[in-house]
Amino acid sequence: MKEKEQWSSRFGFILAAAGSAIGLGAIWKFPYVAGMNGGGAFLFVFLFFTLFLGLPLLLAEFVIGRNTQSDAVSAYKMIAPGTKWHFLGYLGMATSFLLLSFYSVIGGWIIYYLFKTLTGSLSGLTPDQYSAVFEGAISNPGISITVHFLFMLLTIIVVANGVQKGIERASRVMMPVLFLLFIVLIIRSLTLPNVIQGLTFLFEPDFSKLTSGAILAALGQSFFTLSIGVSVMVTYSSYVPKEESLPKAALSIVFLNIFVVILAGLAIFPAVFSFGLQPNAGPVLLFQVLPNVFNHMPFGMLFFLAFILLFLFASLTSAFSMLELQVAILAKGDEHLRKKWAWIIGLSIFLLGIPSALSFGPLSDIHIFGKTFFDVADYLVSNVLMPLGAFFISIFVPLKMKKSVLFSELDSGNTIPLFLFNVWFYILRYVAPVAILLVLFDVLGIWDK
């Protein structure tokens, strides 16, 4: 039998897991969802969920993956044989399938900007002109479907060839450069005229704006940015050697993620107010704001090009993890099957994403429960499927795994105080499932009756 593949270096796992976590969620989704849900208070609740539920759940997925060293369906089967728990793996497959279908639409928008910056046609426009160019493109079926296809194609090629290791090495350089570019962007954004208004919006919590919908959105956002509840992190941690410290890895990923969320907020909100744009513009927010900021700096378009390339890279590393989860389950380590399934699943995801791609154009008036296809797919994934997955994972670990096994998983690679272990254990056992249910029920209006 072939030896189980492992990450190529000590940091390989952290880089790959951080690559899955950091992507559109922190950079594109966070600013627009915060913008639609009142800003500061949303950030506050998001941070709370990320630290108290996200971190323990991320660690729970790591423990399942490393303990079993298998794909997301077999892992649950190994721990709880003869039960239905492995359906959690199938739930993860369904979630990542639907998720990637609309994720790739936004990834496509980045590719569109890449072409635009390369041809130099994005330089020197007014805020209205930028918005018009962008809206013209995303409402055009030919353009939006083509770029969505290109994004999926890149994802399929990398996953089919199993070259994630190369990508993992590239992340080592790309991630720090992305942070540097963010700093440049923030310096420009913080020297724009309406900076105080932007910072107040982002950091001053006005809890009166916090609806039950906003609390659910914050929960969904925190799971989304950490890639939790889909078993993607189970898959990635199945390639981790025993000596690696899982709590350290989880902590680094959570803090990196929070760092990027804050960077994105600092880059976007001062600019939103300075260029007279609306913070609640929705999914188009980042794409309408960014060109303005870069346009107002020396060598702006060059910086913009660099930023777009890194942003695309960050989004692709998240997309790989979504497809990898499914391919790992279907191919079970067989290289030939890996290629076949990557193409079959990847192209099916492309097809499923077409209505989402058209939601900003010809299908923008087709509404299901008052939402476009794109919004329904996003709502289902972020606010229903991911919290449900997280709920079950959180019950599964304390219920089906021995406490001694759990302790030794957390303890290997570094020593963990018993007290902290217990805090983690009881959060998973009681706090997280109850909190997730409360939030879900609140949105269903169950408490209002």
Ligand code: PFF
């Ligand atoms: N965490 C990714 C992001 O923030 O862009 C999105 C994601 C990837 C969610 C993988 C879920 C997942 F399984």
